[in-house]
Amino acid sequence: MCMSKIANAFQNGAAFIGFVTGGDPSLAKSEEIILAMVRGGADLIEIGIPFSDPIAEGSVIQAANLRALAAGATVDGIFAMVRCLREKTQTPIVFLTYLNPVHHYGYEAFFARCEETGVDGIILPDLPFEEQEELRGITAVHGVDLISLIAPTSAQRIARIAAQARGFLYLVSSMGVTGVRSEITTDLSAMLALVREAARLPAAVGFGIHSLAQAKEIARIADGVIVGSAIVKLVAQYGDDAAEAVEDYVRRMKAAMTQNE
Amino acid sequence: MKTGRFGSFGGQYIPETLMNEIHALEAAYNRYKEDPDFNGELNALLRDYAGRPSLLYYAEKMTRALGGAKIYLKREDLNHTGSHKINNVLGQALLAKRMGKTRVIAETGAGQHGVATATAAALLDLECEIFMGREDTERQALNVYRMELLGARVNPVVSGTMTLKDAVNETMREWVSRTHDTHYVLGSVMGPHPFPTIVGDFQSVISREAREQILARESKLPAAVLACVGGGSNAIGIFRHFVRDPSVRLIGCEAAGRGIETGRHAATIAKGEIGVFHGMKSYFCQDDQGQIAPVYSISAGLDYPGIGPEHAHLYATGRAEYVPVTDDEAVDAFEFLAHTEGIICAIESAHAVACVRTLAPQLPKDESVILCLSGRGDKDVAAIARYRGVNVHE
Numbered sequence: 326m327c328m329s330k331i332a333n334a335f336q337n338g339a340a341f342i343g344f345v346t347g348g349d350p351s352l353a354k355s356e357e358i359i360l361a362m363v364r365g366g367a368d369l370i371e372i373g374i375p376f377s378d379p380i381a382e383g384s385v386i387q388a389a390n391l392r393a394l395a396a397g398a399t400v401d402g403i404f405a406m407v408r409c410l411r412e413k414t415q416t417p418i419v420f421l422t423y424l425n426p427v428h429h430y431g432y433e434a435f436f437a438r439c440e441e442t443g444v445d446g447i448i449l450p451d452l453p454f455e456e457q458e459e460l461r462g463i464t465a466v467h468g469v470d471l472i473s474l475i476a477p478t479s480a481q482r483i484a485r486i487a488a489q490a491r492g493f494l495y496l497v498s499s500m501g502v503t504g505v506r507s508e509i510t511t512d513l514s515a516m517l518a519l520v521r522e523a524a525r526l527p528a529a530v531g532f533g534i535h536s537l538a539q540a541k542e543i544a545r546i547a548d549g550v551i552v553g554s555a556i557v558k559l560v561a562q563y564g565d566d567a568a569e570a571v572e573d574y575v576r577r578m579k580a581a582m583t584q585n586e
Numbered sequence: 587m588k589t590g591r592f593g594s595f596g597g598q599y600i601p602e603t604l605m606n607e608i609h610a611l612e613a614a615y616n617r618y619k620e621d622p623d624f625n626g627e628l629n630a631l632l633r634d635y636a637g638r639p640s641l642l643y644y645a646e647k648m649t650r651a652l653g654g655a656k657i658y659l660k661r662e663d664l665n666h667t668g669s670h671k672i673n674n675v676l677g678q679a680l681l682a683k684r685m686g687k688t689r690v691i692a693e694t695g696a697g698q699h700g701v702a703t704a705t706a707a708a709l710l711d712l713e714c715e716i717f718m719g720r721e722d723t724e725r726q727a728l729n730v731y732r733m734e735l736l737g738a739r740v741n742p743v744v745s746g747t748m749t750l751k752d753a754v755n756e757t758m759r760e761w762v763s764r765t766h767d768t769h770y771v772l773g774s775v776m777g778p779h780p781f782p783t784i785v786g787d788f789q790s791v792i793s794r795e796a797r798e799q800i801l802a803r804e805s806k807l808p809a810a811v812l813a814c815v816g817g818g819s820n821a822i823g824i825f826r827h828f829v830r831d832p833s834v835r836l837i838g839c840e841a842a843g844r845g846i847e848t849g850r851h852a853a854t855i856a857k858g859e860i861g862v863f864h865g866m867k868s869y870f871c872q873d874d875q876g877q878i879a880p881v882y883s884i885s886a887g888l889d890y891p892g893i894g895p896e897h898a899h900l901y902a903t904g905r906a907e908y909v910p911v912t913d914d915e916a917v918d919a920f921e922f923l924a925h926t927e928g929i930i931c932a933i934e935s936a937h938a939v940a941c942v943r944t945l946a947p948q949l950p951k952d953e954s955v956i957l958c959l960s961g962r963g964d965k966d967v968a969a970i971a972r973y974r975g976v977n978v979h980e
Contacts, residue, residue: 377877378746378863380758381601387745399875424599424862429876451599451862476603478765486602497603501763 329470330445331369331417331492335527339544340368341579342529343571344421344553346389347372348398350564352406358560361568363414365575371448371553374403374422381450383504385554388561400430404438411443419446419472419492432460436467446470446492454486461489475520475528476500477511487524493549494520498532504554506533514546537581544582552578590779593902595895598778600758600865607765612780614685619787624680631676632791635709636666638673640792642799642956648926655809655949657942659959660796660824663931669961670789670820671702675771677788679706682769689713689764692771693757695722695750695816696887696934697729698961699773704738706771714738717757719749722886729965747880750816750890754864774817775894778865782894789823796956797827804954810835810945813958814937815908816852816888818897820960829905837945838897839937841883842910852881854893855901855908863891868898884913884973887934887961915940917973920963932961933970 334340343362347355359370375393379386407418420439427435427449439447447469452460457471464471470492475483477500487494496516498509513530520528529549534540540550559574560567590596598608618624632638641661649657662670682690690712694700700716707714716733720742723730730740746752754777761770772781775789793811800808811828813821815838828834843851851857851871858869863878871879871891883889900906911919916933919940924930931939935958942957949955963970971978 378751378755380755380864381762383759384745391746394877425870425872425878426876428862429859429872450601451865453598453600453602453605455598455605474602476601476605478603478606480606482602482605500603500765502759 329492331419331470334369334417335493335548337368339547339582340527340529340549341366341575341582342369342371342531342549342551343367343556343575344371344373344551345556345560346375346386346393347403347406348375348393348396349389349557349560350392351396352398352402354565354567356406356409357568358571359410360413361572362575363416365572366579367416367575369417369419369549371419371421371551372403372407374400374420374426376423376426379423381502383502383554385505385557385561386503389557400426404442407442407444417445418443419448420444421448423451424449432463436463436469439469440467444469446472448472448474448495450474454482454489457489475516477516480519483519484523487520487526490524490526492526494524494526494528495551496520496528496530496547498530498534503532505535505558509533509539513543517546537577540578541581541584550578550582590783592896592899595866595868595898596779596782597867598865599862599867600778601762603762604765608778610685614681615780615784618681618684624684628677628680632673636672636676637664638791639795640664642796642803644803645927648923649946651926652943652946654947654951656951656954657946658800658808658954658956660792660956661959662792662820663935663959663962667698667702667705668964669698669702669932670792670823671699671773672705673791673823674773674785674788674819675699675702675706678769678771678784679710679712682712682771683710685769687712687767687769689768690771691715691717691757691760691768692773693750693753694718694773695753695889696885696965697722697726697733698887700733700738700740701729701736703771704733704736707738708736715760716740717743717753717760719743719747719753721748722750722753725886725969726965750886751878774819775822775896776817776864776866776892782866782896785819786822786826786896789819790826792820792823792958793825793827796824800954800956807831807834808956809949809953810837811956811958812837812839812938812941812945814839814888814934814960815893815897816841816890816934817892818894820958822894822896824956824958825900825906836900836906837941838906838908839911839941840908841885841888841937842912843882843884845912846910850882851910852883852889852891853910854891856910866895868895869893884916884969885933885937887932888937909941911937911940917970919943920970929959930963930967931959932963933966935960
């Protein structure tokens with residue numbers, strides 16, 4: 326098995342993983358915002374393919390999904406955006422979406438397009454370990470890493486999940502949906518210790534992270550920090566002019582994370 | 587067949603955060619479903635509190651008016667809280683207690699499931715929160731007040747289309763945040779395994795009784811059983827014990843709203859496609875991008891873009907038929923049943939009454955059909971009046 330491109334994201338200290346919803350506020354602006362994240366120092370980009378009913382998302386990303394759909398974002402439109410991005414950056418890119426749009430597109434067609442345009446992985450919050458078999462073969466054929474999530478409630482499941490995991494492990498910091506949290510109460514060190522026992526893959530922490538202090542602290546114990554809602558909030562606030570604010574935010578977060586070294 | 591599947595339908599398509607809880611629920615259900623104490627307690631509640639067994643009523647005037655097969659009504663509308671929903675809710679609330687939960691949450695469309703859940707919570711001393719689309723809280727304002735009277739907190743859902751689908755989304759989101767003391771009392775034969783099985787099993791009391799009752803009355807099986815279908819719990823309830831009787835036609839009546847060609851409907855089998863949503867693989871109304879489509883029906887209880895996986899399997903294997911019924915046909919049937927039998931049924935159930943009006947005259951007089959009258963219609967009277975242009979103040 327050759328090493329996936331996603332591993333590159335974790336070569337230079339703790340990785341900053343930034344999320345935006347594709348097509349929010351428009352596909353052209355999403356592309357600008359993603360390039361701004363790369364300039365700001367993002368090591369891996371997560372692009373959300375919008376879905377009408379994102380049950381794992383809090384209100385901020387729900388609203389972004391609806392904005393993107395209202396602005397006409399389609400799966401093909403997002404693939405075209407990735408193709409353009411790939412002419413400008415080799416930063417690893419993963420999709421985050423729900424199973425229905427992928428199922429509707431057709432599994433074979435969808436992952437073939439991922440391979441062709443340069444998408445390195447996919448996160449599907451409604452595809453737990455028990456159902457992953459449905460996609461494991463086809464994602465592997467097309468060199469797309471099917472990324473597994475681990476939650477605070479996963480304890481006895483971690484070993485099984487880790488054994489099949491690809492790319493990196495996405496540690497869900499808290500119970501509940503995505504969204505900015507003032508405090509993360511889960512014992513992340515204990516959770517990470519269980520993960521490290523079971524897997525060699527890098528482990529990144531997401532859900533609720535927004536402040537420099539949180540990023541700094543989590544970068545000390547985890548291999549990556551995933552930030553979604555805080556970036557999407559900037560996009561909601563600044564709209565078409567969000568690129569500059571996002572770049573600045575990502576740069577400050579990444580700087581906070583490297584202060585540990 | 588994989589665990590938790592009906593053919594290729596069903597499954598457990600939910601966030602990792604819920605998987606542990608879903609496994610705990612499955613284990614608890616498997617432990618208690620054969621437990622004599624649990625079943626003793628449930629059966630006592632169904633009998634003494636809900637009023638079971640429900641009547642199988644021979645609708646003689648309706649039969650004469652239609653001039654064909656004898657029509658029997660399975661009177662779930664006479665249950666405590668006025669619908670079949672109580673059958674499932676009592677089972678799940680007892681299960682939640684056995685699991686050590688102190689709080690239940692539930693989605694509701696028309697409000698029947700919310701009222702039933704709030705009722706069971708009041709009786710069994712559970713804290714209760716209901717999620718209801720804001721549009722539905724306005725359509726069914728009396729049911730909101732009813733739930734509050736019973737001690738529940740009602741949260742209007744303002745995301746998405748503000749109807750049943752969004753209420754399910756929001757209840758799932760609440761459950762992901764808090765599983766340690768909370769059970770999600772899912773209201774239909776949908777969602778991730780084991781919910782479709784649990785709800786179907788608790789509702790199957792309807793056909794267990796109906797099969798015995800019709801054999802006692804007619805000494806032979808009915809030609810058909812009919813029920814309305816949103817998620818499909820009363821339909822699975824009335825179908826389950828007839829599935830292995832191949833001579834009995836199983837007919838589900840889904841909401842065609844303004845008509846299936848208008849785009850304003852909730853006819854999942856007629857117009858939906860296979861997909862994955864709300865934890866299950868099944869048929870869903872969706873657009874050309876795989877986005878869940880906004881649906882519409884005069885009936886808040888059928889206003890749902892999906893259908894339970896057991897129905898998807900019964901349809902895909904040809905065992906059951908699904909027929910779309912428009913708002914107009916349902917309202918006509920609602921009035922017809924009121925005039926001929928003196929029964930005001932739920933607008934949901936009126937979709938099945940409409941099907942019977944077409945089917946019964948095509949069958950010989952020595953045959954019978956059973957119609958599951960899933961709920962009573964008090965909640966719908968004002969809406970039907972408005973539909974007919976009559977200004978009624980509740």
